[in-house]
Amino acid sequence: MPELEQLHHFIGGEHVAPESGEYFESTNPATRQPLYRAARGNAADIDRAVAAAQSAFADPRWRDLSQTRRGHLLRRLGDLIGEHSEEFARMEVLDNGKLLREMRGQLATVPEYYYYYAGLADKIHGEVIPTSDRAVLNYTAREPLGVVGAITPWNSPLTLTTSKLAPALCAGNTVVVKPSEHTSRSALLLAELALAAGFPPGAVNVVTGFGSEAGQALVDHTGLAKISFTGSTATGARIASATASRFIGSTLELGGKSPNIVFDDANIANAAMGVVAGIFAAAGQTCIAGSRVFVHRAVYDELLERVVQRAESIRIGDPLDEETELGPLAFADQRDKVAGYVDLGRSEGARVITGGRPSDGGGLGGYFYEPTVLVDVNNDMRVVREEIFGPVAAVMPFDSEDDVVRLANDTEFGLAAGVWTTNLSRAHRMAARLDAGTVWVNTYRAMSPMSPREGFKASGAGVEHGTETIKEYTRLKSVWINTSEDAVADPFTMRS
Ligand code: NAD
Numbered sequence: 001m002p003e004l005e006q007l008h009h010f011i012g013g014e015h016v017a018p019e020s021g022e023y024f025e026s027t028n029p030a031t032r033q034p035l036y037r038a039a040r041g042n043a044a045d046i047d048r049a050v051a052a053a054q055s056a057f058a059d060p061r062w063r064d065l066s067q068t069r070r071g072h073l074l075r076r077l078g079d080l081i082g083e084h085s086e087e088f089a090r091m092e093v094l095d096n097g098k099l100l101r102e103m104r105g106q107l108a109t110v111p112e113y114y115y116y117y118a119g120l121a122d123k124i125h126g127e128v129i130p131t132s133d134r135a136v137l138n139y140t141a142r143e144p145l146g147v148v149g150a151i152t153p154w155n156s157p158l159t160l161t162t163s164k165l166a167p168a169l170c171a172g173n174t175v176v177v178k179p180s181e182h183t184s185r186s187a188l189l190l191a192e193l194a195l196a197a198g199f200p201p202g203a204v205n206v207v208t209g210f211g212s213e214a215g216q217a218l219v220d221h222t223g224l225a226k227i228s229f230t231g232s233t234a235t236g237a238r239i240a241s242a243t244a245s246r247f248i249g250s251t252l253e254l255g256g257k258s259p260n261i262v263f264d265d266a267n268i269a270n271a272a273m274g275v276v277a278g279i280f281a282a283a284g285q286t287c288i289a290g291s292r293v294f295v296h297r298a299v300y301d302e303l304l305e306r307v308v309q310r311a312e313s314i315r316i317g318d319p320l321d322e323e324t325e326l327g328p329l330a331f332a333d334q335r336d337k338v339a340g341y342v343d344l345g346r347s348e349g350a351r352v353i354t355g356g357r358p359s360d361g362g363g364l365g366g367y368f369y370e371p372t373v374l375v376d377v378n379n380d381m382r383v384v385r386e387e388i389f390g391p392v393a394a395v396m397p398f399d400s401e402d403d404v405v406r407l408a409n410d411t412e413f414g415l416a417a418g419v420w421t422t423n424l425s426r427a428h429r430m431a432a433r434l435d436a437g438t439v440w441v442n443t444y445r446a447m448s449p450m451s452p453r454e455g456f457k458a459s460g461a462g463v464e465h466g467t468e469t470i471k472e473y474t475r476l477k478s479v480w481i482n483t484s485e486d487a488v489a490d491p492f493t494m495r496s
Contacts, residue, residue, distance in 0.1 A: 001467035002110040005182060009045055009208060010191040015202025019044035024210070026184060029097040029328040030319055032368040041209030043217035044120040046176070046322075049205040050223040050450030053147040053174040056202030062174065071121030074170060076197040077327040084193065085110075088158055088186055090320070095183040096154050097328040097366065098282055099468045102159040108158050109449075111160045116449040117170035124171060124470055126477075135484035139442040142474040145249070146225030149218045151211075151239070153231045154185070154330055155178035155285045161187050163464045165204065165249075166449075171473035174226070177206045178218050179290030180231075182331055211235065224248060226473070228289075233387075233413075233458045239462065251462035251472045252288070254455055255387040258436065260290030260444065261398075261407035263421040264411075270442065271420035272306035275393070278418055278444045279316060280371045282327055284391040285334070286415040287459075290444055292384060293395040294404050300397045303398030304375070307393070308354045311371040317362040329390060335367035338390030342372055344395075345383035350374040355391070366466035379410050387413070401426065407434040414456025418444045 006023055008015040016039075023037035039045070052491040055064055064071075081088065081492055086391060088110075089103035126140035150164040157179055159397050168175050179187040184242060187206045194204040215235075219242050229239050230253040242249040260278045278290025295303045320329030329335040335358065342356050355372030377384050377394045384394045398404040408417060417436040427441045437454040440446055447453075452466030463469050 002138075004034055007036055007038045007188055007208065009039050009041060009049065009354045010188050010204075010206040011045070011049045012056075012205065013195050015050070016045075016264065018042070019048070019207075019351040025326050026095065027331050028094050028366070030361060030364050032082065032366055035094055036185065038181075040210040041178070041214030041217075042423075043213075043483045045207045045209070045219040046214060046221055049176045049207045050218075050221050052145055052202035052205050053176050054223055055465065056200050057146055057176045059200055059202070061200045062172075062203055067124060069174075070170065070172065071118040074114045074118035074121060074166060075475060076264065077199070078111035078118065079191040080197055081107075081190070082111040085188065088189065091185045091189070092158060092183065093319050095185055096157070096330040097319050098156075099324055099327050101322055102282060105250055106156065111305055112450040113166045116340055117166040120467060120470065126275070129478075133484075134248075135482060137481040137483055139479050141477045141479065142171070142470070143477055144253060145473060145475055146173060147223055148173045148175045148473065149221070149224045150177045150229045151215055151218065151227065151229045151231065152179050154182035155282065157183040158186040158190065160230045160253075160387055161190060163230070163253075167413055167469045168228065168473045169203065171470055173473055174203045176204065176277075177204070178215050178220060178223075179206065179208060181208070181210045196391075197227055202245045209254065210260065219243070222246070226250065228472070229253070236460065237387045249462075249472065251469075252455070252460045253462075253464055254415075254458060255389075255413060256287045256289065256455070256459050257385065257387050257411050257413045258288055258290050258416040258418070259292045259294055259365065259434070260418035261420065261430070262299065262303055262407060263419070263423070263426065264296040265426070266299070266329065266420035266424050267422060267442075268302055269300055272303055272310065272440070274418060274420055274444045275303070275307050276310045279393040280311065280326060280391050281445065283329055283369070285330060285389055286445070288438070288445060289389070290416075290418050292411075293393050294398050294407060294410070295395060296404075297397045297399055301349065304353075304373070304395060307395070308373055310352050311373060314371050316370070318357050318364055326368075326371060326391065327369045328361055328364075330367070332367055334389070336348055338369050338388055338392060341386070341388045341390070342392060343373070343382055345374050345377065347379065347391075348381040348383060349376060350394070351376045351384060359399070379407060384410065385479035401429070405430070405433045409433075412458040415459035416440070451452075
């Protein structure tokens, strides 16, 4: 068997071998074949990467670059990603088993994030504040923070890294990325392209490795000005307390258990497609998965029948095949976790009306799991309360708007929600009443670099995307200038 390719860290503009000399294997979840060996980062590697990012932050080539030129670099990076889009799409499919056609779709939009923040780079500015003392000029300035640590999960690695990298660079910071140990590759290529686009060495660094080693070392590093994290609520909680105790900021995009709600006045065919897309797209491995499906009792049977019919016709198989609709779960533990939850659901009294079994993916032998629908479930069951992160929908009937608002909001999470209705007033009422950072009406999974999003409750803290996120990557300075030449009067009274 040929030697596996070895991937190094990317630090200070160079490929750097891990200090420990250790590497770990990454495998293709569709076939279980080994793909490459990535550097196993530790605290020494993180130290080196943070030092490189600190010197890039202080480097006049970056610090003194005009904001317009910063935007220009982001635009060039977007172009380069576009030129490598097929390569990125294929490497992500091999790493995490997502469908090639979905990844091609994602890759078509990733450059847009860089273009959006390229346009925003020279629109970051402070304000002049009219205080009551006319002799005083008070203005604010928005300054970059310094070195940002970006920690990302495996389910959409390039997109989720981009959601952090583009605004962080736009605001003038430098970054150390720690990608998921399951998907090391795309972040490394991204960092290489950032260098090629003209970002100075050290502006974008990548240390690969495990969460408990490289990830924890990054979180603990005192040279960081901020952590931007996407991942599970449990890890997010640890990061929140570590950053809070050092008084540095964190942006946390965490888990979800999102309701997808179908009213009796909905277009049922569209709603059924929305339910299927919400939970079976990406094999349910998305934070915004519509995993709790609430259906008005009057259309419950019809909706369920349509969803089950479509679930049973989903083509499971090789994610590189354009015809495939459901690829594998991303790794063995993930498949076992999903299977474990379905078994737990059975023991809690849920009825599996379709799916509920691993699949061999048409003979590929990877970590496939059938699209699964659970009924006879309720909000007391763990399969309804906890994030499964797989193709498992829990479907429940409801009787009234008040009833479904109560059920939908009865969760620790608050990431997203879907509503299917043709009643305009109801659409707005539901958007206002649902306790979720994103509400989609008659659509699901829509996203744009222009549209800010925030996870409510245990789904996160802080905003990603849009102009709002710039606040997350800057600090506000207030400057007071006394323009009066008069003698300074009473030293015991504050001026206002
Ligand atoms: P995870 O929390 O296990 O890992 C995420 C990242 O954190 C990985 O890079 C991991 O190595 C690192 N990590 C783990 N332990 C760490 C520690 N102690 N210190 C520092 N870093 C550590 O999550 P995952 O399984 O990779 O991702 C799935 C989760 O991500 C799901 O809960 C999903 O809902 C969530 N997610 C949220 C969003 C969102 O935008 N809200 C998007 C995608 C995924």
